[in-house]
Amino acid sequence: MADKLTGACIFGQSGGPTSVINASAYGVIKTALEAPEITQVYGCAHGIVGVLNETLYDLGQEDPFELELLMNTPSSELGSSRYKLSDEKDIARIHEVFEKYNVRYFFYNGGNDSMDTCQKVNDYLARVGYECHVIGVPKTIDNDLCGTDHCPGYGSAAKYIATTVAEIYKDARVYNTGTITIVEIMGRHAGWLAGAAALAGIVGLAPDYIYFPELTFDMETFLRDVEATYNAKNNCIVAVSEGIHYDDGGFVSQSKVSTTDGFGHAQLGGTAAKLAAIVKQKTGAKVRGIELSLLQRCAAHLASQTDIDEAFLAGKTAVESALAGNTGKMVAFVRENANGSYKCGITLQPLSICANNEKKVPREWINESGTNVTQEFIDYALPLIQGERSFKIENGLPRFARLKKIPVIK
Amino acid sequence: MADKLTGACIFGQSGGPTSVINASAYGVIKTALEAPEITQVYGCAHGIVGVLNETLYDLGQEDPFELELLMNTPSSELGSSRYKLSDEKDIARIHEVFEKYNVRYFFYNGGNDSMDTCQKVNDYLARVGYECHVIGVPKTIDNDLCGTDHCPGYGSAAKYIATTVAEIYKDARVYNTGTITIVEIMGRHAGWLAGAAALAGIVGLAPDYIYFPELTFDMETFLRDVEATYNAKNNCIVAVSEGIHYDDGGFVSQSKVSTTDGFGHAQLGGTAAKLAAIVKQKTGAKVRGIELSLLQRCAAHLASQTDIDEAFLAGKTAVESALAGNTGKMVAFVRENANGSYKCGITLQPLSICANNEKKVPREWINESGTNVTQEFIDYALPLIQGERSFKIENGLPRFARLKKIPVIK
Numbered sequence: 136m137a138d139k140l141t142g143a144c145i146f147g148q149s150g151g152p153t154s155v156i157n158a159s160a161y162g163v164i165k166t167a168l169e170a171p172e173i174t175q176v177y178g179c180a181h182g183i184v185g186v187l188n189e190t191l192y193d194l195g196q197e198d199p200f201e202l203e204l205l206m207n208t209p210s211s212e213l214g215s216s217r218y219k220l221s222d223e224k225d226i227a228r229i230h231e232v233f234e235k236y237n238v239r240y241f242f243y244n245g246g247n248d249s250m251d252t253c254q255k256v257n258d259y260l261a262r263v264g265y266e267c268h269v270i271g272v273p274k275t276i277d278n279d280l281c282g283t284d285h286c287p288g289y290g291s292a293a294k295y296i297a298t299t300v301a302e303i304y305k306d307a308r309v310y311n312t313g314t315i316t317i318v319e320i321m322g323r324h325a326g327w328l329a330g331a332a333a334l335a336g337i338v339g340l341a342p343d344y345i346y347f348p349e350l351t352f353d354m355e356t357f358l359r360d361v362e363a364t365y366n367a368k369n370n371c372i373v374a375v376s377e378g379i380h381y382d383d384g385g386f387v388s389q390s391k392v393s394t395t396d397g398f399g400h401a402q403l404g405g406t407a408a409k410l411a412a413i414v415k416q417k418t419g420a421k422v423r424g425i426e427l428s429l430l431q432r433c434a435a436h437l438a439s440q441t442d443i444d445e446a447f448l449a450g451k452t453a454v455e456s457a458l459a460g461n462t463g464k465m466v467a468f469v470r471e472n473a474n475g476s477y478k479c480g481i482t483l484q485p486l487s488i489c490a491n492n493e494k495k496v497p498r499e500w501i502n503e504s505g506t507n508v509t510q511e512f513i514d515y516a517l518p519l520i521q522g523e524r525s526f527k528i529e530n531g532l533p534r535f536a537r538l539k540k541i542p543v544i545k
Numbered sequence: 546m547a548d549k550l551t552g553a554c555i556f557g558q559s560g561g562p563t564s565v566i567n568a569s570a571y572g573v574i575k576t577a578l579e580a581p582e583i584t585q586v587y588g589c590a591h592g593i594v595g596v597l598n599e600t601l602y603d604l605g606q607e608d609p610f611e612l613e614l615l616m617n618t619p620s621s622e623l624g625s626s627r628y629k630l631s632d633e634k635d636i637a638r639i640h641e642v643f644e645k646y647n648v649r650y651f652f653y654n655g656g657n658d659s660m661d662t663c664q665k666v667n668d669y670l671a672r673v674g675y676e677c678h679v680i681g682v683p684k685t686i687d688n689d690l691c692g693t694d695h696c697p698g699y700g701s702a703a704k705y706i707a708t709t710v711a712e713i714y715k716d717a718r719v720y721n722t723g724t725i726t727i728v729e730i731m732g733r734h735a736g737w738l739a740g741a742a743a744l745a746g747i748v749g750l751a752p753d754y755i756y757f758p759e760l761t762f763d764m765e766t767f768l769r770d771v772e773a774t775y776n777a778k779n780n781c782i783v784a785v786s787e788g789i790h791y792d793d794g795g796f797v798s799q800s801k802v803s804t805t806d807g808f809g810h811a812q813l814g815g816t817a818a819k820l821a822a823i824v825k826q827k828t829g830a831k832v833r834g835i836e837l838s839l840l841q842r843c844a845a846h847l848a849s850q851t852d853i854d855e856a857f858l859a860g861k862t863a864v865e866s867a868l869a870g871n872t873g874k875m876v877a878f879v880r881e882n883a884n885g886s887y888k889c890g891i892t893l894q895p896l897s898i899c900a901n902n903e904k905k906v907p908r909e910w911i912n913e914s915g916t917n918v919t920q921e922f923i924d925y926a927l928p929l930i931q932g933e934r935s936f937k938i939e940n941g942l943p944r945f946a947r948l949k950k951i952p953v954i955k
Contacts, residue, residue: 151719152716152719180721181720181721184721208715209712209715209716210712210715210716210718210719211719214718214719214720214721215719215720216720216721217720294941294942297941297942298846298942298943299840299844301942301943301945302619302620302839302840302843302844302845302846302943303839303840303843305618305619305620305843305945306562306619306620306839306842306843307839308620308624309561309562309620309621309624309625310591310624310625310626310627311590311591311594311624311626334941334942335942337939337940337941337942338939338940338942338943338944338945339947340945405818408815408818423838423839425836425838425839425840426835426836426838428833428835428836429712429713429716429717429833429835430709430712430713430835430840432716433712433713433715433716434709434712435712436708436712436847437846437847439941517940517941520940520941520942521940521941522941523938523941528933529747529748530747530748530927530931531704531707531744531747531849531927531930531931531932531933532704532707532708532711532744532745532747532748532930533708533711533712533748534748535711535715535748535750537749
């Protein structure tokens with residue numbers, strides 16, 4: 136494989152957005168624009184769909200000032216998709232587009248489904264002998280990506296959740312009448328985000344119980360625990376994953392029959408509202424259900440500086456690794472604890488171990504009763520929420536990037 | 546009335562909390578602790594209820610470092626209540642407690658119901674000839690308090706709403722499949738908070754429509770507008786007040802039959818979820834309902850520096866005014882526009898014009914179709930969300946005040 140492969144690159148964003156996915160974009164775009172081997176830096180609109188339908192933006196024409204604002208702009212600036220490559224025809228089409236624009240570098244930012252896309256593209260191109268370096272850049276607030284210690288996007292979502300739970304804790308103790316508060320947190324099959332609620336305990340404001348999608352939810356035990364705590368303290372705060380489910384796998388929200396996204400995942404939501412109604416009926420207490428909803432993944436104003444820096448580094452490393460001749464890899468983090476303090480190292484992993492797998496919270500990081508995390512979880516997650524970024528403000532509001540997104544003429 | 550009335554003071558917090566109500570508390574407590582005429586500074590637990598049941602804290606024993614952290618601690622640190630004075634017996638009891646502790650200054654921080662409490666106490670004490678200076682400190686995220694240009698708490702809630710709507714705007718445009726997003730905002734009878742969603746337009750991220758509780762909600766027009774915008778732009782973002790209602794006064798959330806609080810207000814919520822279901826059925830689009838919920842009133846991490854400063858000033862002024870011999874007044878803000886720039890002046894208003902009235906958004910500050918604000922609203926609200934406070938962080942999370950709350954021996 137040539138060290139000095141010269142040609143264009145395409146960068147795309149896929150799957151659910153995060154607060155820092157655009158920091159990775161900036162890492163890729165900036166590094167690619169500075170690389171002499173990369174002749175053009177294209178962004179594809181809405182992930183792989185933009186390759187298939189040839190909707191490419193010429194990112195070399197963007198204002199560097201606006202590009203830098205990507206460091207604190209939430210959501211996927213180029214647009215995302217959940218499109219799953221249907222068959223070889225799709226991949227042949229990608230090959231066709233790559234040939235047309237002499238694309239020799241492909242950087243794709245996403246979760247496990249996106250790494251599957253990367254692998255299919257990489258394998259196909261290798262098979263047909265089209266030289267192109269394909270590197271995946273990890274991203275997911277859920278932190279369920281295998282092959283990496285943790286994932287860009289998780290730290291900021293965790294910081295948002297912990298901060299918000301701390302603020303809700305204060306608010307929920309205002310009245311003398313007593314309340315039960317149920318906070319619903321994202322995370323379909325992995326409880327990394329739900330567990331992050333426990334980080335509020337660092338400032339003395341932890342929830343009383345946390346329920347994880349890794350374990351079976353038992354309504355009776357839940358009601359008994361919540362009622363006991365409420366009776367003892369006149370207050371109870373509960374964090375629940377949206378993915379909590381009964382023994383038979385049925386989600387507590389019972390929304391599994393609703394619209395599904397392109398990958399067949401159930402669209403959840405409404406767990407907190409549902410539990411609140413049940414708890415209210417059982418206890419007679421004032422009960423409030425709060426769904427943190429989209430804010431977990433788009434509250435860039437509360438992003439973790441550690442997460443932003445690492446997201447940028449992941450993007451930058453993807454380009455540098457590809458330029459060094461790597462392909463079929465995902466950028467990954469390795470935790471290098473030096474003298475007990477957190478240090479994030481970086482490596483490459485084969486796409487195969489990242490694609491389509493889900494990393495769960497280890498059982499031993501959840502306490503015996505299954506209603507809280509252990510110290511190991513705290514030690515793991517706490518370093519990831521450190522640091523606050525002072526970002527560009529305009530009239531008291533965050534000023535996000537405004538890209539021109541100039542389409543490439545087909 | 547003596548200028549140099551000497552005795553203890555009681556400070557209490559009432560009604561719904563805000564992100565900055567404790568900044569007012571700090572303004573009162575700090576100024577009172579420094580005043581030689583004030584012999585003791587007591588806080589009453591859960592507002593007037595703490596006076597009635599004699600649960601007082603000796604705030605003079607608090608660590609000054611912790612007291613200063615009140616400047617960025619959300620929720621009512623002394624506890625709040627929605628207790629409405631039932632009759633003369635209650636007020637006679639308050640008088641009894643005031644006599645017992647030689648309370649000569651009473652500062653009460655709340656909304657219009659709390660100003661009613663202040664007035665009743667003040668009138669009674671004057672009638673029985675017990676000399677005591679009663680000053681109300683305004684507070685409400687709803688901004689519906691009469692007699693003041695705006696109210697401490699509103700600016701921070703408005704900043705939270707505008708920032709969040711801007712972030713949701715970015716997130717809602719991620720996919721190529723199109724979405725409709727409905728954001729539910731607090732404000733039972735006044736649309737000041739709902740209107741604040743329009744401030745996101747300053748950074749180019751305004752919602753498409755805003756619906757106000759001041760106007761009658763028409764479901765047909767709403768569905769027609771939202772569908773037209775969705776069809777034209779493949780996206781539509783709507784901000785709705787929780788208090789939107791039909792022609793007959795019935796809330797759209799139809800929750801008016803649920804539990805009511807002590808003042809007979811309906812407990813609302815669920816408007817976004819309800820509208821989302823209806824819009825989904827009508828359009829077939831992907832629709833998401835988001836209830837901003839408690840975060841609007843407790844997200845101190847996003848408080849407006851202007852609001853914090855003014856909240857502190859309101860508390861400080863209450864004490865200074867009382868020491869100067871005033872009673873039966875509420876501290877109020879006057880807007881002094883100097884050369885087109887915002888300046889907040891301060892004055893005293895009779896409690897009578899503040900108590901039990903609600904200030905609505907003027908009809909002329911809402912556009913003709915009733916679905917957005919006018920420039921006058923923007924000019925009014927924008928100065929109030931300016932400035933970001935760098936607050937004390939511990940391990941990546943906000944470090945809130947931890948008061949000892951040492952009870953006074955009865």
